[in-house]
Amino acid sequence: MDRKKLYKGWEEQASRELRDKNLEDHFWETPEGIKVKPLYTEDDLQKISHEIGVPGLPPYTRGPRATMYTNRPWTIRQYAGFSTAEESNKFYKEGLKNGVMGLSVAFDLATHRGYDSDHPRVVADVGNAGVAIDSIEDMNLLFDGIPLDQMSVSMTMNGAVIPVLASFIASGEEQGCPREKLTGTIQNDILKEFMVRNTFIFPPKPSMRIVADIIEYTSKKMPKFNSISISGYHMQEAGANQVQELAYTLADGKEYIKSALERGLNIDEFAPRLSFFWSIGMNFFMEIAKMRAARYMWSKIVKEFKPKNDRSLALRTHCQTSGVSLMEQDAYNNIVRTTIEAMAAVMGGTQSLHTNSFDEALALPTKFSARIARNTQLIISEETGICNVIDPMAGSFYVESLTSSIVEESQKLINEIDEVGGMVKAIEMGIPKMRIEESSAKRQARVDSNEETIVGVNKYKPTEKQEINILSIDNEEVRKRQVSRLQKLKNSRDKKNVESFLEKIKNAASSDGNLLEICIEASKNRCTVGEMTSAMESVFGRHNLSTKTISGVYKNTVKNDGKIDIIDNELSKFVNKKGRRPRMLVVKMGQDGHDRGAKLIATAFSDLGFDVDIGPLFQTPEEAAKQAIENDAHVIGVSTLAAGHKTLVPLLMESLKNNEASYIKVICGGVIPPDDYPFLYDLGVSKVFGPGTNIQEAAIEIINLL
Amino acid sequence: MKLKSYLKLFQISNINFSKEIGISSVSLSRYISGERLPEKRILNKIFKLTDGLVDANDFFLSSSPSQDLSEIDKEEIKKMVLNIREGKLKDLAKAITLVESSLKLHNAQADFLLSKLKQNKNSLRVGITGVPGVGKSTFIETFGMSLIDLGFKVAVLAIDPSSKRTGGSILGDKTRMMKLSVNKNAFIRPSPSQGNLGGVAKKTSESIRCLEEAGFNIIFIETMGVGQAETTVYDMVDIFLVLLLPSGGDELQGIKKGIIEMADVIIINKADGNLKNTAEITMLEYKNAQNMISNIREDISPEVFLCSSTESIGITKIWNFIKKFEKIRRDSGSFYKTRIQQQTKAIWRNIFLQSQDYIENNLKYKDSVKKIIKDVEKNNFDVNNASKIIFDSILKRNT
Numbered sequence A: 001m002d003r004k005k006l007y008k009g010w011e012e013q014a015s016r017e018l019r020d021k022n023l024e025d026h027f028w029e030t031p032e033g034i035k036v037k038p039l040y041t042e043d044d045l046q047k048i049s050h051e052i053g054v055p056g057l058p059p060y061t062r063g064p065r066a067t068m069y070t071n072r073p074w075t076i077r078q079y080a081g082f083s084t085a086e087e088s089n090k091f092y093k094e095g096l097k098n099g100v101m102g103l104s105v106a107f108d109l110a111t112h113r114g115y116d117s118d119h120p121r122v123v124a125d126v127g128n129a130g131v132a133i134d135s136i137e138d139m140n141l142l143f144d145g146i147p148l149d150q151m152s153v154s155m156t157m158n159g160a161v162i163p164v165l166a167s168f169i170a171s172g173e174e175q176g177c178p179r180e181k182l183t184g185t186i187q188n189d190i191l192k193e194f195m196v197r198n199t200f201i202f203p204p205k206p207s208m209r210i211v212a213d214i215i216e217y218t219s220k221k222m223p224k225f226n227s228i229s230i231s232g233y234h235m236q237e238a239g240a241n242q243v244q245e246l247a248y249t250l251a252d253g254k255e256y257i258k259s260a261l262e263r264g265l266n267i268d269e270f271a272p273r274l275s276f277f278w279s280i281g282m283n284f285f286m287e288i289a290k291m292r293a294a295r296y297m298w299s300k301i302v303k304e305f306k307p308k309n310d311r312s313l314a315l316r317t318h319c320q321t322s323g324v325s326l327m328e329q330d331a332y333n334n335i336v337r338t339t340i341e342a343m344a345a346v347m348g349g350t351q352s353l354h355t356n357s358f359d360e361a362l363a364l365p366t367k368f369s370a371r372i373a374r375n376t377q378l379i380i381s382e383e384t385g386i387c388n389v390i391d392p393m394a395g396s397f398y399v400e401s402l403t404s405s406i407v408e409e410s411q412k413l414i415n416e417i418d419e420v421g422g423m424v425k426a427i428e429m430g431i432p433k434m435r436i437e438e439s440s441a442k443r444q445a446r447v448d449s450n451e452e453t454i455v456g457v458n459k460y461k462p463t464e465k466q467e468i469n470i471l472s473i474d475n476e477e478v479r480k481r482q483v484s485r486l487q488k489l490k491n492s493r494d495k496k497n498v499e500s501f502l503e504k505i506k507n508a509a510s511s512d513g514n515l516l517e518i519c520i521e522a523s524k525n526r527c528t529v530g531e532m533t534s535a536m537e538s539v540f541g542r543h544n545l546s547t548k549t550i551s552g553v554y555k556n557t558v559k560n561d562g563k564i565d566i567i568d569n570e571l572s573k574f575v576n577k578k579g580r581r582p583r584m585l586v587v588k589m590g591q592d593g594h595d596r597g598a599k600l601i602a603t604a605f606s607d608l609g610f611d612v613d614i615g616p617l618f619q620t621p622e623e624a625a626k627q628a629i630e631n632d633a634h635v636i637g638v639s640t641l642a643a644g645h646k647t648l649v650p651l652l653m654e655s656l657k658n659n660e661a662s663y664i665k666v667i668c669g670g671v672i673p674p675d676d677y678p679f680l681y682d683l684g685v686s687k688v689f690g691p692g693t694n695i696q697e698a699a700i701e702i703i704n705l706l
Numbered sequence B: 001m002k003l004k005s006y007l008k009l010f011q012i013s014n015i016n017f018s019k020e021i022g023i024s025s026v027s028l029s030r031y032i033s034g035e036r037l038p039e040k041r042i043l044n045k046i047f048k049l050t051d052g053l054v055d056a057n058d059f060f061l062s063s064s065p066s067q068d069l070s071e072i073d074k075e076e077i078k079k080m081v082l083n084i085r086e087g088k089l090k091d092l093a094k095a096i097t098l099v100e101s102s103l104k105l106h107n108a109q110a111d112f113l114l115s116k117l118k119q120n121k122n123s124l125r126v127g128i129t130g131v132p133g134v135g136k137s138t139f140i141e142t143f144g145m146s147l148i149d150l151g152f153k154v155a156v157l158a159i160d161p162s163s164k165r166t167g168g169s170i171l172g173d174k175t176r177m178m179k180l181s182v183n184k185n186a187f188i189r190p191s192p193s194q195g196n197l198g199g200v201a202k203k204t205s206e207s208i209r210c211l212e213e214a215g216f217n218i219i220f221i222e223t224m225g226v227g228q229a230e231t232t233v234y235d236m237v238d239i240f241l242v243l244l245l246p247s248g249g250d251e252l253q254g255i256k257k258g259i260i261e262m263a264d265v266i267i268i269n270k271a272d273g274n275l276k277n278t279a280e281i282t283m284l285e286y287k288n289a290q291n292m293i294s295n296i297r298e299d300i301s302p303e304v305f306l307c308s309s310t311e312s313i314g315i316t317k318i319w320n321f322i323k324k325f326e327k328i329r330r331d332s333g334s335f336y337k338t339r340i341q342q343q344t345k346a347i348w349r350n351i352f353l354q355s356q357d358y359i360e361n362n363l364k365y366k367d368s369v370k371k372i373i374k375d376v377e378k379n380n381f382d383v384n385n386a387s388k389i390i391f392d393s394i395l396k397r398n399t
């Protein structure tokens, strides 16, 4: 039958089923601003703007390899690390015995920010949110019994990338694995740190030079090692929609290519070793389309730099299921969410995958939750038959159409970045961060007004409390062990020798020596991560982020279902009584760089009518107290996600007390295990707001509290 | 005003006053205590003698609820003043809150507090303005830290725009003053403007006095460069700095022209990286344009400087000029003269603001006024008469 006639028939039939409703009403506008129709047909396939092609050949839309999973499934690579090197080493070995195929090291925040465990600014951070690594000695323990010439190791390190990668390489050699045999990936993606991940150390310029140092060094000396993992993951987790994630990541990639070329490298020397990293959230088809669009677009982008080797055009990627989609409430639901997301990553053709544990919103995974997360991948890979066919979504009217829409929408954002002169410039101007925060505020507003459903959080809430065992780390104990190990190291090494290496690092930093090269030698000679960082810092300086904020987005998106009126009413009562609006200082203490929640709270509360002071990242409790006192805030809102609360909140309370300022109330929010609530309440904390908090309800509670 | 207050204010004894009216001092005391009411003839005499400050209402209407502070309140505030002098940040912060509060009681407390403060002649009050993002906070961070190194105590009052629609605000300036905000010789207080720029500015000058009492000798006032607050802030500082971006033309800058004319120091900020050349051109443009600007200070002309707040370039030159500016004006006495004139201006500004506040928040809602306006709308009454009647009611207002 004639196609036109056929679709006409469908339309009539559909209209009949819809009765008085319009077909147009069933169009879905995604958060990316893409209009999705209820039905896609052959006609849509005619209109696509990207090339589909075949797997393993440019433009690689269908995958970077010709055989994909039919030859070898993706690498199951679980991101993990906690407490000391010994503990993490045990955990890795357990995983490897049970189906994990590649390691992925999560460092603690002290290490990320280039501080040794004995630094006063990191009392709350050592070993908490990852493994503490102070020197090559710790590296040796971390990989004890794990042959590095056979195991691919991915390391999420960006700020302290030079000393950490150097210690890794040096440790490999002490283990007997020459550097050219090392396989794996170093994240080394500093641009997104300034945007969303917040573990930068040096200002943008020297930071970019470090990236180039690493690309240069690895391209020459470590041919099997991925020099960079250009990451969109953290953007989506910070609130970016899929189009933003894709566009900004590709724009970052372009910037790295440029800086490597400026180094005098040839595009084919390094482009094949650039890798990518996506977050895979709950919008199933959008994620698959995003991954395909990414491969297509990247090949076009690299093409402009005129590579001779086609491998330079192929985008290889790691994926992680989305952590933000996982909830504290009704936490077992998270297993289902992760499964759906993992399916999308696989359908999208990922090269390796991390699946999150169901206790994601509570703490680091336990043995049990880590096992289920791992098994999720094993089941998809070994029980479903999905691996037998390459790119099964290709040719789907919907998915191909969506792929094209994503290509077009992200191209617009990339053009915007190009217009201001590239990503470094755009980041300095704060454009991408602002966009991402807008998306984050919109999302929260939709959830707060029940326009987006989260099962167990704003709909179908469980009536009974679930007990979930969680991992808790004795951070004080870990820190003591690290500090004593550091002490031992410092006593046993040749001081003069160390000094002379640190001097060499300074010289390299102020000239154009390759910092990685010199730091490998320095680590072998027992210079610590903190010392090497300080040496560079003395030349480069330490970067401070200037916090920009958005306003109006939350209020414009949220639907007033009566709560806003209650808040207005409560606020005017408050002002009549106190002579000013409630004033809240939102603080981030310690090295915890999770600022999505804090930024959101700040913008939403000010939209709702609070006067909100926002503190800088990385405050000490004393600094936070001083700011609250000077600004005469009614309440300090501590946002804490990296498990520092049990150390930092007591210090904050003490500091307020010492300044006779206990009249300032303290509330906490973020990832705080329910078991810790009593501890905080005993300290005098007035209220704790966990993940999934409805902001308007919280606002009402806070006004009443004051 | 009550007769008792009048006599106290002008230091007139009961005996002298009673003589002038031609009554016995006993009768006067009875009028004052409210035991008896003066008759029409006496009322008229009192009205004339007091220049209208004491009128019939002051005897006949019961007084509005007393704004007098309790002795406990007074003691508390005296203690607060002592603490402020000792440098206790908590008390200083609380004092500024009282000053900024919209409660009558707090204002009375603030007035009492201010009456206990000394006049400070040694401080330097520095106004800083420029469009959002030009780098004011960053400049204050860099400049302020260098002043602290020289031994000064630095305070900053940052006036932030409140969102008009919701009334709330986000105050983030401190994140751009990282070192300063944790330094013990610095005090930074961002204040929401509450959409009422003039009003905050009034409070700002009172906050300045609190800061001076606490020993801060260089005080920065950061405003947004949109025009309304700046003229007011200009009238409460000793020197006025305008920060500009490296790009030509006032229009491009988005800054109001009048503001540049008030500048004692024009600073082209962000003169670093690839903006360096543009900055130099901008500087020349302003140097040339300056000849056309009439000099507001009689003893020293404004100057233009290049500066990079992030890279600490140009800071010393700017400080040297400010020192020169201060010295010349202190030596000539114009520094102090300006401060005295500013006080007079402050009186008129406060009166203006209070009337405005009264009109906006009180007068407009009076039933009688609403009725008059209705009548005008229905053409039952003409505009001139209506305004006259309403204005008269202001003059006679006693509540």
Ligand code: B12
Binding pocket: A106, A107, A108, A109, A128, A129, A130, A131, A156, A196, A197, A198, A199, A233, A234, A237, A238, A322, A323, A324, A325, A326, A327, A359, A360, A361, A362, A363, A364, A365, A586, A591, A592, A593, A594, A595, A596, A597, A598, A600, A601, A636, A637, A638, A639, A640, A641, A642, A643, A667, A668, A669, A670, A671, A689, A690, A691, A692, A693, A694, A695, A698
């Ligand atoms: C998003 C995210 C990230 C993003 C952060 C982006 C950003 N700029 O914020 C990225 C990907 C960069 C990231 C990185 C890391 N992360 Co992370 N991350 C998360 C995740 C998935 C969600 C957090 C989030 O933003 N949620 C959305 C916001 C809106 O929710 P929220 O902050 O909870 O705020 C709500 C309430 O808590 C409350 N609230 C919060 N604060 C306040 C304050 C006040 C005053 C009030 C009233 C209310 C309130 O109201 C908000 C609205 O409902 C959590 C797990 C989870 N699901 O919670 C892990 C998690 C916090 N991350 C974790 C870790 C370990 C890390 C890393 C340290 C990993 C590593 N070793 O490298 C890094 C380092 C980051 C850094 N610099 O600190 C761990 C922390 C472990 C722990 N606590 O023991 C978690 C718990 C995951 C896990 N289980 O392993 N992460």
Ligand SMILES: Nc1nc2c(ncn2[C@@H]2O[C@H](COP(=O)(O)OP(=O)(O)O)[C@@H](O)[C@H]2O)c(=O)[nH]1
Binding pocket: A546, B130, B131, B132, B133, B134, B135, B136, B137, B138, B139, B176, B269, B270, B271, B272, B273, B307, B308, B309, B310, B311
């Ligand atoms: N390159 C450069 N950037 C600056 C300079 N001064 C400020 N900035 C940046 O400009 C932005 C706005 O600065 P901020 O001080 O907040 O401006 P304000 O709104 O005027 O207070 C921040 O990102 C600063 O880092 C400077 O001298 N040079």
Ligand SMILES: [Mg+2]
Binding pocket: B136, B137, B138, B173, B222
């Ligand atoms: Mg500012």
